Amino acid sequence: MKKRVLALAMSTAMIASVLTACGGGKDTPAQDTNNAADNTAAANNTATDNNAPAENNAADNNAADNTAADNQTMDFGSGEIKIWVPDAVTGVTQTLADSFFSEHPEMAGYTVKIEPMGEGDAAGKVIMDVEAAPDLYAFAQDQMARLVAAGALTTISGDYATFVQDSNDSGAAAAAKVGNEVYAFPLTSDNGYFLYYDKSVVTDPSSLEQIVADCEAAGKNFYFDTGSWYQTAFFFGAGCELTFDTDEDGNFTGINNTYASENGLKAMKAIRQMSESKIYMDGSSVGDAVNWAAIVDGTWDSSSAKEVLGENYACAKLPSFTVDGETFQLGGFGGFKLMGVKPQAEAGKLVVCLELAKYLSDTDAQLTRFNEVGWGPSNVKAQEDPAVQGDEALSALREQLQYTVPQGQYPGEYWSEADALGETICGGNFKGYTDEQLMTELEAFAAKMDALVQ
Amino acid sequence: MKENQIAGFFKGIGNAFGLIGTAFSKGDWKTKLSFIIMGFGSIMRKQFARGIAFLAVEILYIWYIVSFGASYLVKFGSLGTVATHEEPAYFNGIEIGKTTVFGDNSFLILLFSVMTLFITVLFIIIWYINVKNNYESQLKLEAGKELPSNKQDLSSLLDHNFDKTLLSIPVLGVFMFVVVPIVFMILVAFTNYDATHQPPTNLFTWVGFENFKNLLSIGGSGFGSTFFTILIWTLVWAFFATFLNYFGGMAVAILINKKGIKFKKLWRTILVMTIAVPQFVSLLYIGKMFAKDGLINGYLMKWGWIDSAIPFWTDPLLAKITIIIINVWVGIPYVMLITTGLLMNIPEDLYESARIDGANPFQMFMKITLPYMLFVTGPYLLTSFTGNLNNFNVIYLLTTGSPLSTELTGGAGRTDLLITWLYKLTVNDTNYRMAAVIGIMVFVVTAVISLVVYNILPSVKDEEGFQ
Numbered sequence: 001m002k003k004r005v006l007a008l009a010m011s012t013a014m015i016a017s018v019l020t021a022c023g024g025g026k027d028t029p030a031q032d033t034n035n036a037a038d039n040t041a042a043a044n045n046t047a048t049d050n051n052a053p054a055e056n057n058a059a060d061n062n063a064a065d066n067t068a069a070d071n072q073t074m075d076f077g078s079g080e081i082k083i084w085v086p087d088a089v090t091g092v093t094q095t096l097a098d099s100f101f102s103e104h105p106e107m108a109g110y111t112v113k114i115e116p117m118g119e120g121d122a123a124g125k126v127i128m129d130v131e132a133a134p135d136l137y138a139f140a141q142d143q144m145a146r147l148v149a150a151g152a153l154t155t156i157s158g159d160y161a162t163f164v165q166d167s168n169d170s171g172a173a174a175a176a177k178v179g180n181e182v183y184a185f186p187l188t189s190d191n192g193y194f195l196y197y198d199k200s201v202v203t204d205p206s207s208l209e210q211i212v213a214d215c216e217a218a219g220k221n222f223y224f225d226t227g228s229w230y231q232t233a234f235f236f237g238a239g240c241e242l243t244f245d246t247d248e249d250g251n252f253t254g255i256n257n258t259y260a261s262e263n264g265l266k267a268m269k270a271i272r273q274m275s276e277s278k279i280y281m282d283g284s285s286v287g288d289a290v291n292w293a294a295i296v297d298g299t300w301d302s303s304s305a306k307e308v309l310g311e312n313y314a315c316a317k318l319p320s321f322t323v324d325g326e327t328f329q330l331g332g333f334g335g336f337k338l339m340g341v342k343p344q345a346e347a348g349k350l351v352v353c354l355e356l357a358k359y360l361s362d363t364d365a366q367l368t369r370f371n372e373v374g375w376g377p378s379n380v381k382a383q384e385d386p387a388v389q390g391d392e393a394l395s396a397l398r399e400q401l402q403y404t405v406p407q408g409q410y411p412g413e414y415w416s417e418a419d420a421l422g423e424t425i426c427g428g429n430f431k432g433y434t435d436e437q438l439m440t441e442l443e444a445f446a447a448k449m450d451a452l453v454q
Numbered sequence: 455m456k457e458n459q460i461a462g463f464f465k466g467i468g469n470a471f472g473l474i475g476t477a478f479s480k481g482d483w484k485t486k487l488s489f490i491i492m493g494f495g496s497i498m499r500k501q502f503a504r505g506i507a508f509l510a511v512e513i514l515y516i517w518y519i520v521s522f523g524a525s526y527l528v529k530f531g532s533l534g535t536v537a538t539h540e541e542p543a544y545f546n547g548i549e550i551g552k553t554t555v556f557g558d559n560s561f562l563i564l565l566f567s568v569m570t571l572f573i574t575v576l577f578i579i580i581w582y583i584n585v586k587n588n589y590e591s592q593l594k595l596e597a598g599k600e601l602p603s604n605k606q607d608l609s610s611l612l613d614h615n616f617d618k619t620l621l622s623i624p625v626l627g628v629f630m631f632v633v634v635p636i637v638f639m640i641l642v643a644f645t646n647y648d649a650t651h652q653p654p655t656n657l658f659t660w661v662g663f664e665n666f667k668n669l670l671s672i673g674g675s676g677f678g679s680t681f682f683t684i685l686i687w688t689l690v691w692a693f694f695a696t697f698l699n700y701f702g703g704m705a706v707a708i709l710i711n712k713k714g715i716k717f718k719k720l721w722r723t724i725l726v727m728t729i730a731v732p733q734f735v736s737l738l739y740i741g742k743m744f745a746k747d748g749l750i751n752g753y754l755m756k757w758g759w760i761d762s763a764i765p766f767w768t769d770p771l772l773a774k775i776t777i778i779i780i781n782v783w784v785g786i787p788y789v790m791l792i793t794t795g796l797l798m799n800i801p802e803d804l805y806e807s808a809r810i811d812g813a814n815p816f817q818m819f820m821k822i823t824l825p826y827m828l829f830v831t832g833p834y835l836l837t838s839f840t841g842n843l844n845n846f847n848v849i850y851l852l853t854t855g856s857p858l859s860t861e862l863t864g865g866a867g868r869t870d871l872l873i874t875w876l877y878k879l880t881v882n883d884t885n886y887r888m889a890a891v892i893g894i895m896v897f898v899v900t901a902v903i904s905l906v907v908y909n910i911l912p913s914v915k916d917e918e919g920f921q
Contacts, residue, residue, distance in 0.1 A: 124881060124882065124884070127649065127652060127884050128881075128884060130652065130653070130654060130655065131653075131654055146649060149649060149650050149652075149656075150649060150650075150652040150655065150656070150884075151538060151652065151654070151655020151656055152652075152655070154540075154551065154552060154554060155540060155551070155552050156551065157542075157549070157551055157552060158548075158549055158550060158551065160550075160551065221747055251650070278755075278761065278762035278763060281746055281747045282746070282768075283747070289747070290747050290752070291747070291752070343538075343540070343553075343554035343655065344553055344554060345553055345554055345555070345556060346553065347543040347544070347545050347550070347553050348545070350543055350550065350551055350553055351545050351550050351551075354550065354551055412649060412882075412883055413883075416858075416864075416865035416882070416883070417860070419858050419865075420858035420859055420860050420862065420865075420867075421860055423768070423856060423857045423858040423859070423867075424857070424858070424859055424860045426768060427765065427768035427769060427770070427857045428765065428768070428769070429859075441860065444860065445860060448675075451675055
């Protein structure tokens with residue numbers, strides 16, 4: 001009972017924070033910093049492993065510094081650089097920014113002001129008033145097209161674009177682009193979801209039907225969000241495709257849409273079948289979940305999941321599901337967190353912003369954030385770090401990522417329409433529908449998607 | 455009455471033009487020159503305080519228009535034509551990226567144009583006062599009367615013109631912070647200001663009635679069917695939320711007031727406790743309690759009363775019923791508090807004589823209590839109805855408008871009110887153009903209902919009724 005009250009109180013606080021509403025309706029990972037155990041473990045790693053990346057970075061910086069080397073005499077101007085990052089990393093970012101300016105005294109005319117802002121909310125707030133927006137801000141990748149369309153991101157070219165493309169994994173590098181232009185610096189490569197489960201309840205985490213059956217037998221809940229971001233696990237897993245093409249201005253020019261197909265029908269039936277179980281819950285936040293034995297969630301909730309499950313804590317890639325005798329592996333989105341630079345009118349400030357964004361997304365910074373708050377790096381060198389390799393949740397995610405599609409750009413309407421689709425299925429509105437009726441619904445959804453392309 | 459007001463307004467304008475004409479034809483050269491150089495006549499007639507004030511207004515206005523207002527006002531028709539573009543930026547001869555050269559900002563053009571138009575109207579009024587003042591001074595001098603001295607002019611601001619001194623700042627504030635934003639938002643409804651036309655990097659422009667057509671067009675991607683679905687639910691919700699609370703609260707108050715009920719204070723305290731907890735806290739809490747994995751479903755299942763969770767928030771009809779019932783629980787204590795005092799005010803002899811005549815309790819309620827209560831609380835009922843039309847808190851905190859449906863567009867859910875839908879359109883979709891149209895619609899609905907109901911209220915129709 002005490003736990004429930006606590007859970008309720010926590011969820012109350014969560015809802016209050018959600019009131020500011022995230023653009024895509026997509027889940028916004030709320031980073032938990034309350035995990036002392038994790039931090040100390042991570043701190044140990046830092047002590048042993050820091051040498052290697054530091055050396056790498058020194059070498060790395062030299063190349064870039066060649067461009068900045070001549071700048072010693074230049075006047076970069078002065079002023080304030082405002083940065084938005086999620087609450088959990090404000091401290092880390094402040095430390096990193098301080099060391100950036102001590103390494104670059106010629107840019108010390110600028111001061112930084114760091115404000116907390118969830119990466120899911122950032123885009124919405126920036127778009128509401130681009131002029132008042134911060135100079136640098138971290139955002140979730142699904143918001144990118146909106147930001148580019150609103151003209152809230154400066155294009156990144158030259159050495160900076162090369163840096164983004166060369167030092168990050170291919171998914172993150174692709175995610176930083178809209179059309180052929182690079183618009184942001186990747187910060188993480190961990191915006192995906194996988195399964196947390198209770199070892200003592202779930203006997204076989206590789207089959208969705210088995211997980212549901214085990215949870216039913218134990219009277220425990222199974223959480224799998226069917227909102228826009230998570231439901232693609234079924235559709236993409238069944239082999240459907242839904243991607244949009246964008247031009248440099250962030251306009252949607254083309255669509256590849258196979259939802260209204262036999263496979264789409266199967267995915268829909270699988271969601272319906274799952275949602276009809278009485279232990280199925282529509283949700284994706286450990287903090288909100290009660291009495292659960294399995295939940296599909298992301299790395300941001302790993303510490304709370306560990307806390308709830310204790311010894312029985314286990315992670316795995318998403319299970320497979322079976323419809324009409326055919327078995328599919330659940331897929332979904334692999335996503336990223338990025339840092340963008342607001343369009344700048346002064347060249348001097350632009351350089352400082354770009355340098356700072358580069359510094360904040362480089363190997364060292366990514367490892368620091370991994371150690372402090374457990375963000376999975378997108379930087380290839382940081383990914384090779386043994387501590388990163390050894391993280392249970394990140395390994396499960398890495399395993400899942402091979403079945404996922406790198407999350408491209410989607411129009412805002414996709415997120416709200418797909419949310420509506422998920423809620424309509426889970427609300428039992430399609431109960432007892434024949435295949436033909438379901439197909440009509442799918443066709444209507446697919447037609448709405450097609451209509452989003454000009 | 456209303457027609458008289460409108461007629462009076464136009465008559466006033468007609469008179470004003472008449473006066474300008476007379477002043478121009480019959481004015482001496484000092485008055486005539488005041489048409490161009492404001493306050494000229496006053497200064498010439500040694501009324502320096504007035505004259506300098508008028509002149510200062512003219513200079514300030516011209517300075518404002520030339521240095522600021524005109525540059526925005528000329529673009530008012532197009533809302534800007536120069537697009538923002540990027541240019542390669544060089545730093546020490548090396549290309550380091552692209553700096554942005556900002557073009558026109560449609561948002562600022564619209565905002566400052568509206569402001570400039572208001573300032574211009576204000577200037578014309580002051581100019582008219584200046585003409586009138588000069589002409590009147592001339593007539594006074596011709597009639598051999600004396601003009602008020604500078605000292606008298608200034609001290610009148612603290613004496614018989616003190617109302618103007620006091621009100622000038624509030625009136626200015628109301629215009630700047632209420633009227634200008636409202637006009638601005640109404641104008642947005644006629645533009646294509648949305649996520650893809652976002653200043654300062656993108657321009658937006660006038661689109662006429664396109665947004666209104668979109669709101670009323672049914673089928674396709676039109677907002678029509680969603681708008682009417684939500685409008686009907688908004689009205690249904692406001693009706694139940696108002697009257698269930700009203701009669702429920704009155705019933706509870708009558709029950710507790712009844713002779714023979716023990717622990718009256720205890721019952722009242724228990725009910726008032728719900729007011730002591732901030733409403734948004736209880737709403738968030740209840741919202742979680744009724745969720746599929748919430749306490750209610752959890753315990754009902756644990757005790758074996760139900761097999762599978764009751765879809766309080768996922769079934770559209772059940773969600774609506776749950777919201778209304780929870781609102782009754784949250785709202786009854788307020789109505790009970792209001793009505794408790796009023797019920798005690800009804801003269802006891804009315805009931806006594808009714809009882810002697812052999813009326814039963816129901817008849818007494820219908821003939822004495824209800825008419826009296828409706829008379830006294832009529833205006834409260836009306837404000838509470840219009841308040842419920844825009845009851846953002848209850849809906850958004852309980853369900854955020856869910857369950858969503860594939861049949862609705864614009865991110866709307868089955869329990870969304872117009873006002874929560876407007877909020878979603880603004881915050882989630884930055885669809886300001888449609889949000890502005892819906893804002894206008896909310897105003898129309900509220901205004902029509904308020905006006906119609908206000909005029910049939912017993913307390914308005916028959917003011918003497920219960921005196």
